Amino acid sequence: MYANQKIQIFLLHFAGGSCYSFDFLKNEIQNDFECHALELPGRGKRNQESHLYKKADAIHDYVSQIKSLRNNNQPYIIYGHSMGATLGLSVTKKMEEHSDPPNILIVSGNPGPGASFNDKQRHALGDIEFKKELRSLGGVPEEILEDEDLYNYFSPIMRADFQILEKDKLSEVGLLIETPIFAVMGDQEETVTEIENWKLYTSGKFDYQVLSGNHFFIHSQVKALSKIIYECATYSMVSMYK
Template sequence: MQLFLLHFAGGNVYSFEFLRKEIKNSDFIPLELPGRGKRHRENLVTNKDQAIEDYCRQIQSLRNGEPYMIYGHSMGATLGLSVAAKMERSGDRPKALIVSGNPGPGIKNSKDFLYHELDDFNFKKELLRLGGISTAITENKDLFDYFLPIIRADFECLEKDFFSEKGLKVNIPIYAVMGAGEETCDRIENWKNFTSHTFTSEIWNGNHFFIHNNAAALAHLLQLSCKNK
């Protein structure tokens, strides 16, 4: 089984290293968008269609004929749906889509602003509130100046064409999990609107980045998903 992992906003190919040692009997394949990590010399992507196409090209180049799954957290969950749909249309659909930290396309939070349009001070404040960035980064000007355009580009990618997934459905199981401390966790059932197959959801303890404290449970969910049809 191949497991392709799609990172959250500001993430890269190393974002799921905390999970690697927990995954057994699967080919662990984290992917990343241009402009960060091993692809830091490439231009950042601020267009959702380009991000989806980039991920699909990566998956197609790494496919080995074995069954595979797609897992995405937050931004990776949103893009993962469209990536799964595009791969399905190509005749090579994944066995399952696993999503976390995301209530599914079309659900807005209570904020009346776009993250990518915030000034640096308020953008930093919102990132800290989400819990996805270390204070070691936000309090180090050089580090923060490096990560800022990456994270801002990722938010722009999602926010510019907010609900382009409207009407999209895949014919594969979707497994969704969110943290109880996430503002929109009560809307997790929204994901069932995007599959004509089975849907399963769970709420775990934690905030938006609850996955870091639930590596073993997440690995168990991924392995359970690969066993089910």
Template sequence: MQLFLLHFAGGNCYSYDFLKKKLKDKEISVYALELPGRGKRYNEDLLLNKKEAIQDYVKQIKKLRNNEPYIIFGHSMGATLGFSVVKEMEQENDAPLQFVATGNAGPGLKVFDEEGAEIKRDRYSLPDDEFKSVLRELGGIPEEVLENKELFDFFGPIIRADFQVLEKGGFIKQNIKIDCPIHAIMGDSEKKAHLIDNWKNYTNADFKSQVLPGNHFFIHEYPDEIAGILLKCVNSEQLKM
């Protein structure tokens, strides 16, 4: 069995080390993927285009595939891109066994202000002070990174690039469904947590959802629970063999 982890905005291949520890020595091979411009791919140019980011992930997965069943897990931006990655892999006749999406309420949702007008998000172009406020609200970014100019000058462009990938065009494909099951999980203080079941509109297979206490980065508080969900997929597949 293989597990491919897709990182959140500003993340890299080390972002899921806390989860990989829980899966060590289990009957699953874990691959934490990353987009260019960070981590082990620091010397590559950042991507600003959603389609290119999706194809980059697809290329990585195809190169690592071993013909065994596999799972795709994505948090936040990883879930947004992961949905289209799953669709691409299905079209390659190599569909995953399960898609696990966290910190994300799924495609097609719009944000409106108090007067009912749609809010167009362009967080990637905000001035530094406003951008930092957005990051503080989301959580997950250490305050020392936000307050230290040298650190923020390093990480800021990476996060902005990822936000640009997310915010220019929404989900790359509209009105599509995937054929593999979806398991969606969100933190109860996330603004769209009450809309988590939106995901069920985008799969032709089984759908499960759950909401856990926490903010957008609740995943760091529940590594055992998330690992358990992933391993349950592995065990279910083994029973079929």
């Protein structure tokens, strides 16, 4: 992609996700990017570790992972979907404070902090209502919801992630980063009309694009999402050397 240089991209998963959640995207971009799909404890390759329940702990965990994987002075991007977008904003802020900001933050499936605020506490729902919520969100295969053993494995992961988001929903409101933000949402998402809310959180350049699909449009729009990542990388590299 660039002579003698690959941009690192750190991928932050959605609620219930793992390091494997972005395999579909890595397969598309890994020849040109140095891809690192991160994950929180309690799933995937970290399934023997205890779940995290506090947002501050999740942010610290992600920052620690990125710092350990960084190639000094090499450009990099943070991309987060849904929960990963929320955490990605705070992770970017922390990396700025460590004098190692990303070239750009890409967020998807999320209208940004403070948009369409509700006090829903999904992590505390009983199993019947919790399954209804998961079905309405999409992204969780029906066989997981219908198989008792699979559900009992994935449910604690989902509940932990929802608790991270729901116990401290407004902590990012007022947070401002210098890193540019590019936001992407599906046109069937309920909060898609609020996508420009993200521009309140950066003093840098902001842009966005709406693609066809629901909250998990990322799976049906791999080519379009990859194109956005390439364009963001190109823009950020050009800006860096101006």
